[in-house]
Amino acid sequence: MATRRGLPPPPPPPPPLAARRSMAARRRLLLLLALLLCRLAAVLPTSEVEALQGFMAGFAGGNAAFQSWDTSAANPCTWFHVTCGPGNQVIRLDLGNQSLSGELKPDIWQLQALQSLELYGNSISGKIPSELGRLASLQTLDLYLNNFTGEIPNELKFIEARDLSHNNLSGIIPTNGSFSHFTPISFSNNPHTFANSSDSPSNNSAEAVPSGRSSSSSIGTIAGGAAAGAAMLFAAPIVLFAWWWRRKPHVQFFDLLEEETPEVHLGQLRRFTLRELQVATDNFSQTNLLGRGGFGKVYKGRLLDGSLIAIKRLNEDRIGTGERQFLMEVQIISMAVHQNLLRLQGYCMTPTERLLVYPYMENKSLETRLRECSDSQQPLDWPTRRKIALGSARGISYLHEGCDPKIIHRDVKAANILLDEKLEAVVGDFGLARIMDYKVSHVVTGVMGTLGHIPMEYLTAGRTSDKTDVFGYGIMLFELISGKRGFDLVGLANEENARVHDWVKKLLEEDRLEVLIDPNLLEIYNGGEQGVREEVRLLVQIALLCTQESAPSRPRMSTVVTMLEDGIAEHWDAWQRKTIVQASLQGGQGVSEARNDSVANLPPDTLSGPR
Known part of the structure; x- marks a missing residue:
């Protein structure tokens, strides 16, 4: 017994055959995985920098466009012609008109966040890589004015905006996917492309193939299909792993200030x-x-x-x-x-x-409808004109009192009052001037205004305010009533040595408004149609209040809205009384001088907010 205790333990029994086979299978699986990872190393770049490096390698060296492309950088977001989005992913490459020559390498497909690729106006040759169709985020592809050859890849059907014109492409233009939305301009000046197969020369010269060759072709097709199937079977794990790797969240470091863009x-x-x-x-x-x-x-x-x-x-x-x-x-x-x-x-x-x-406004502008009405269009009737007057007043009032900072239009006229499908007034061209802060009373802007619509304080002193728009609105009302341009109204007033305001006021006092009124309205005006004469007089009175020479005397646009909605009687009477008092206090110096500040005592304005 003692001797047996001194002996070493017997060796363990050999593993069964099934266990040995399982271990061998695991080794082979690990080896296969290692091979797959080696293949993936060739397919996936370690960063977008490597993808752009491969893209750059396709073009002739020394181009100035790539001088800032430091391939040792952590990310390419500081490079010229490269735009990055959140996460420092490249979303745009803009290398148009950069004198590039060479070929577009397929490496670019690895920029999976790329939305816009602009390579127009260069001398790039070779085929358009079908791999571009694998860029799931790509929306715009501009390759026009280059030397690309070959057929248009069908894989580009998912890209919404593309221009391949002015190249040397050939073959049939695809019609599936987004290709069906494009006009011929997107493919123009490619002399060897065809809209359909019937236009292709190869279609006209096709000959019957002998049966022997057909048989051998069938065999070749079967063999090729088998080889392709085997290749796909091998590639499938690679593609799946690549997809998983790209979707796997990665830690990224970037400057938050760089992400903040206008x-x-x-x-x-x-x-x-x-x-x-x-x-x-x-x-x-x-x-x-x-x-x-x-x-x-x-x-x-x-x-x-x-x-x-x-x-x-x-x-x-x-x-x-x-x-x-x-x-x-x-x-x-x-x-x-x-x-x-x-x-x-x-x-x-x-x-x-x-x-x-x-x-786009199908009915264009008020100016167009007043003076360039087509044969198929009826002239604007009076209810529509009154609706346009109210709608435009509401829009301008909102610019002045509903926006912060307030917006001064500075070019209110019939041409800038657009009409929608229901002939509702839509004020356009606002905000193109500099924005006026509510704390100041004047501002210099980019709009110079239109002759006949510019008030005196701007012409003489360069001062403008919301009352500048009120003046322009008043002249626009005269346009709406007369059908004439503001400049033409100035000419008519000059014939009587008067300003437009004074000339129209005299017509009103003498009950001669038919001189001013659009001929298309004269019939209902002279015919005494229910309420039309009173409404015309109402708009004339409002226009006169708006076009006073003194800017502080003009009503605010919110007051104009109130007058159009509720009537002008109180405001008009106040102006008339003020005019008479001013004239008497000034010792008969004339009503024209007394008109300044003639609505100073009008009731407080009310805001016409968004509707």
């Missing part, structure tokens, strides 16, 4: 790319030009979803406005929300362009 303060306001608006307007063609004014030209456009827009392209002298200042003005305009104000839909800002996007 755009985050603009709410739901949409920022359009310049190319989107170029496509919408057929490159700002003259056929889409709606008009022009002191700030710039206005174009009609159609977005990819079919909706119509009006685009105000600001003059070049406005481009000097700093980005932050421009965005601040856009923000204030976007906050002015009222049923009688034109709603800002979006904007576009580039180093050379400033554009504002609004809904």
Whole structure:
């Protein structure tokens, strides 16, 4: 027994055959996983910097566009032509007109947050990588004015805005997905592309294939299919692992101040790319030009979803406005929300362009309906004109007393009163001047106004206030009643050596308003239709109060709204009494001088808030 205790323990029995096979299988699985990870190392970059490095490698070296691209940096958000969003992910590459030559490498598909890729106006050749279709966030692809060849990848069907024009592409233009929304301009000047298969030369020269070749082709097809199936079977785990890895949350470090951009303060306001608006307007063609004014030209456009827009392209002298200042003005305009104000839909800002996007008004402006009415349109009747007078007054009143800071329009006229589908007044072009703080009584803005609508205090002293808009509104009422431009009314008044205000006042006193009234209204005015004569006189009286020479004497716009809604009798009588008293106190110096401050004792104004 003692001897047996001194012996070493017997070796354990060998594992069963099944256990040995299980261990071998685990080793093979680990080896396979190691191989897969090696493959993934080639597929996934360790950072977006590596993805951009691969993208840059496709172009000829030494290009100035890439001078700031430090590939040793932790992230590329400080590089020129690169825009990052929250989380320091690249959302935009803007390398248009940078004299790039070379090929577009497929590495770019790894920038999964990329929303806009702009490579227009270069000399990039080769095929368009189909991998671009794997960029799930990509919305805009601008590759026009390059030397791309080959067919248009069908994988691009998910990209909402693309321009592939002016290249050397070939083959049939796809029609599925978002391709069906695009106009020919997006693919123009590609001489070897065709709208459908029937236009393709290969379709016309096709010949029957001999049966022997057909048989061998079938065999080849089967073999190719089997090989492809095997490749997909091997690649599936890689793709699944890559998908899981990208969705796995990663710790990111970034400066919160860098994430704060002016755009985050603009709410739901949409920022359009310049190319989107170029496509919408057929490159700002003259056929889409709606008009022009002191700030710039206005174009009609159609977005990819079919909706119509009006685009105000600001003059070049406005481009000097700093980005932050421009965005601040856009923000204030976007906050002015009222049923009688034109709603800002979006904007576009580039180093050379400033554009504002609004809904398109099918009935255009009051000026157009008054003086350029088409054969299919009826002249505006009196109830509609009175409705327009009230709606525009409400809109301007909201600019003055419903916005903080208040907004001074400075160019109130019939051309800036738009009409919606129900002929409701919608005040447009507001806020394009500098915004006036409520603490000051005057402000110098960008709008110079329109002759006939500019009050004396601005012409002589450069002073403007909300009473400047009241004066312009009064002249607009004269336009509404007469159908004539403010400038034309000035000419008629000058024939009698008088201001428009004094000339119209004399017509009212002499009961000769038919001289002023639009010929389209004379029949109902002279026919004594129920209440029309009284309502015309009402609007004339309000316009006279608004166009007084003394700015403090003019009513506020909220008072104008009250007069239109409840009547003018009390205000008009007060003005008349004040005029008589002033004339007597001044020893007969004339009513025209006594009209200053003639409504100083009017009742307190009431705010006409949002409706």
